[in-house]
Amino acid sequence: MTAAVPSASNDKRAAILDSALFLLANRGFHGFSIKRLAEGAGVAVGTIYLYFKDREDVINQLHGEIIRHVAGKVFVDHDTSLPLDEQYRRMVRNLWQFCVDNPETLYCKSQFDNLPPHLQRSQREDSHQIFEPLLVLYAKGREAGIIRDLSDDVLSGLAIEPCFFLVRQHLRGFIDITDEMRDTIIAASWRAISP
Amino acid sequence: MTAAVPSASNDKRAAILDSALFLLANRGFHGFSIKRLAEGAGVAVGTIYLYFKDREDVINQLHGEIIRHVAGKVFVDHDTSLPLDEQYRRMVRNLWQFCVDNPETLYCKSQFDNLPPHLQRSQREDSHQIFEPLLVLYAKGREAGIIRDLSDDVLSGLAIEPCFFLVRQHLRGFIDITDEMRDTIIAASWRAISP
Amino acid sequence: MTAAVPSASNDKRAAILDSALFLLANRGFHGFSIKRLAEGAGVAVGTIYLYFKDREDVINQLHGEIIRHVAGKVFVDHDTSLPLDEQYRRMVRNLWQFCVDNPETLYCKSQFDNLPPHLQRSQREDSHQIFEPLLVLYAKGREAGIIRDLSDDVLSGLAIEPCFFLVRQHLRGFIDITDEMRDTIIAASWRAISP
Amino acid sequence: MTAAVPSASNDKRAAILDSALFLLANRGFHGFSIKRLAEGAGVAVGTIYLYFKDREDVINQLHGEIIRHVAGKVFVDHDTSLPLDEQYRRMVRNLWQFCVDNPETLYCKSQFDNLPPHLQRSQREDSHQIFEPLLVLYAKGREAGIIRDLSDDVLSGLAIEPCFFLVRQHLRGFIDITDEMRDTIIAASWRAISP
DNA sequence: CATGAATGAGCTTTCATTCAT
DNA sequence: CATGAATGAAAGCTCATTCAT
Incomplete structure (x- = not known):
């Protein structure tokens, strides 16, 4: 996987982003302090500022990494020759598995x-680019009449968001979801956008 | 002391909670400072501590108020003699309308x-009690075979959460939802939990 | 002298400005830290920010106080009915005495x-207003032909600045100036601007 | 090691001192950071510490260079066979010209x-040695009765300092001084120390 | 010699909480 | 009950100095 040379530089930067992921997931924005970030990364406070402009920059770059990371996993076995519902099933199962494997990433994303509106990042464009295969699927589905004629955002709200929500509840221990239930849920989410 | 009359005391307490709602919705936990809270409520800083133990307590009590407020509106025209799908449609439309009328409450709830898990409040029990009519509906639906045999939480995740999510997106101006689309969405959310 | 009620508020503010004067005079801008400022004033760090917007504001207000303080002393026995050279002698002697009595104020002023040009404050206008009687004296002297026909700034540079410089050297212990020498110096400074 | 040849070593040292001059003149002690110093000199941060013990040492050595530099220019056409007032006129005109040509050096000197007393450097001895010809001139003048019987420091304070001050004001754009005015000012400064 | 990544003490500023009035 | 001046811990960030390369 990690093909590139893991230079010392990248090690520190990666350690900081790892620490940031952990911190944001477990303590939220409020608990995300530079001191804790440095401790978690095993570096001095000043070192943070060699790799990032400021606190904001750490958070922004973390957001980018998360988006890239999740997209890389979700479309790993994407195959446009399969039936749309099967494509959808694969994507969501990958997404689900990714969340189970990387709960901290999921928690971060929901943060x-x-x-609040004031602080909203310009994340939506990034997400759109990254999740393009899903949008293509929506388009084809609408054309073929097997997906309801609703906008991409609404479709995602009906289909993908419930999955995000339920994994989160599952990982938090609020509800228990077996593999079988997971498939039922994914099927249900597909049904929500079927005509 | 006097139970029935809304005393001056209660006025102050209510003013503080109102200010808290506004602040949390618009500035997030990060921008939620006692000084701003006092300013917004038109009281002195010290006064906050006469009605609440500390910052945490204000937030916790705000959460309780929100839950009670929303429940009061959602079941206002609840009628168990109607068909289940019609009962469901009413609840969700009320919920939707409530969110549109009280965007700040919605923003707070999503906050x-x-x-993060660390700071999670014990909200689930509250919610359960409050949304009891919805749980009853689920139970009847499962029994009658017109709602999938999934746990209450999963059903809510598939049906209610998408609605919350989409109103939020709508209110934030990310997507535009007409009244007609709203009904389509509610119908779709019902379909997600239909067998 | 101090007619106004010395309210508790003003006490703290005055204590902070006193501490600022001492600090700036003895440690310079570099040694002027909020922590030391608070220590010197006998207040907590946070208290500084109740009376001043920020570090910059403390320094600006200190500058204003200094200007007002010195002007108040220099023209205390100003009498326009006296001959110009006698008026001048009085001013500069008052100025000299003020510097001897308030060495820290003098050190601050020279700071x-x-x-450096970058950080220069808009102090010249203030000074002009405050030292107006001196400017009037210059004007009259030029008109009467007993002061050289040079601009106000140049006259001050030739006459007043040497006095400032020499008191400073004196107070620093670099040179020793007796009262008699002082009068000789003042006379010499008048001669520098005489035609 | 090798004394005569301006080795590469000396180049680096000189570059650092040049950068220091620029920095101190334009940003003051506050803006004088090692990082900026290195950038300006085109060397790495660590290199500074090969040529100087620490920040303080750079500043001290800069001071020495400045004194030497100015002295070298002021006495370039010094001629003890000329009348004393002509000798004085030459020195001060050279000094004036030097300041105009090297405003940054002037700004540094005034810094x-x-x-503040705390940080005062032991500069006075240096200055004395360097400006020896001026001190000789004072001595001869006092003996001949054409310069007032005041100490060297006082004479400099009355005569030289006003010139420094006025060039500085001129270079800062606060006042405008023509060549003619300059000569008038120099004449006035001589008059201040004439009996 | 020369580098610049790494350090951590120290900076300015904010803010939850207290308490004398 | 109500106030808001006062506190000091903790935040984000800078920078002189060191040292492995």
Whole structure:
């Protein structure tokens, strides 16, 4: 996987972003302090500022990494020759698995998505580019009449968001979801956008 | 002391909670400072501590108020003699309308729901009690075979959460939802939990 | 002298400005830290920010106080009915005495006056207003032909600045100036601007 | 090691001192950071510490260079066979010209001269040695009765300092001084120390 | 010699909480 | 009950200095 040379530089930067992921997931924006960030990364406070402009920059770059990371996993076995519902099933199962494997990333994402309007980041464009295959799927589905004629955002709200929500509840231990239930849920989410 | 009359005391307490709602919705937990809270409520800083133990307590009590407020509106025209799908449609439309009428309450709720695990409040029990009519509906639906055999939480995740999510996106101006689309969405959310 | 009620508020503010004067005079801008400022004033760090917007504001207000303080002393026995050279002698002797009595104020002033161009404050206008009687004296002297026909600034540079410089050297212990020498110096400074 | 040849070593040292001059003149002690110093000199941060013990040492050595530089220019056409007032006129005109040609050096000097007592450098001895011809002139003048019987320091304070001050004001754009005015000012400064 | 990544003490500023009035 | 001046811990960030390369 990690093909590039893991230079010392990248090690520190990566350690800081790892620490940031952990911190944001577990303590939220409020608990995300530079001191804790440095401790978690095993570096001095000043070192943070060699790799990032300021606190804001750490958070922004973390957001970018998260988006790239998740997209890389979700479309790993994407195959446009399959039936649309099967494509959808694969994507969401990958997404689900990714969340289970990387709960901290999931928690971070929901922190970003629920920032108050004031602080909202310009994340939507990034997400759109990254999740393009899903948008293509929506378009084809609408054309073929097997997906309801609703906008991309509404479709995602009906289909993908419930999955995000339920994994989160699952990972938090609020509800228990077996593999079988997971498939039922994914099927249900597909049904929500079927005509 | 006197139970019935809304005393001056209660006025101050209510003013503080109102200010808290506004602040949390618009500035997030980060911008939620006692000084701003006092300013918004038109009281002195010290006064906050006469009605609440500390910052945390204000937030916790705000959460309770929100839950009670929303429940009061959602079940206002609840009628168990109607068909289940019609009962569901009424509830969700009320919920939708409530969110549109009280966007700040909605923003606050999503702030609470997405707190990192560390800070998570014991909100789930409250919610359960408050939304009891919805749970009853689920139970009847499962029994009658017109709602999938999934746990209450999963059903809510598939049906209610998408609605919350989409109103939020709508109110934030990310997507535009007409009244007609709203009904389509509510119908779709029902379909997601239909067998 | 101090007619106004010395309210508690003013006490703190005055204590902070006193501490600022001492600090700036003895440690310079570099040694002027908020922590030391608070220590010197006998207040907590946060208290500074109740009376001043920020570090910059403390320094600006200190500058204003200094200007007002010195002007108040220099023209205390100003009498336009006296001959110009006697008026001049009085002013400069008062100025000299003021510097001897308030060495820290003098040190501060020279810190302000020698800031690098980048940070220069808009102090010249203030000074002009405050030292108006001196400017009037210059004007009359030029008209009467007993002061050289040079601009106000040049006259001050030739006459007043040497006095400032020499008191400073004196107070620093670099040179020793007796009262008699002082009068000789003042006379010499008048001669520098005589035709 | 090798004394005569201006080795590469000396180049670096000179570059650092040049950068220091620029920095101190334009940003003051506050803006004088090692990082900026290195950038300006085109060397790495660590290199500074090969040529200087620490920040303080750079500043001290800069001070020495400045004194030497100015002295070298002031006495370039010094001629003890000329009348004393002509000797004086030459020196001060050279000094004036030097300041006009090297405003940054002038700004630096005034920074040094107005340091708070705490940080004062042992500069006075240096100055004395360097400006020896001026001191000789004072001595001869006092003996001949054409310069007032005041100490060297006082004479400099009355005669030289006003010139420094006025060039500084001129270079800062606060006042405009023509060549003719300059000569008038120099004449006035001589008159201040004439009996 | 020369580098610049790494350090951590120290800076300015904010803010939850207290308490004398 | 109500106030708001006062506090000091903790935040984000800078920078002189060191040292492995």
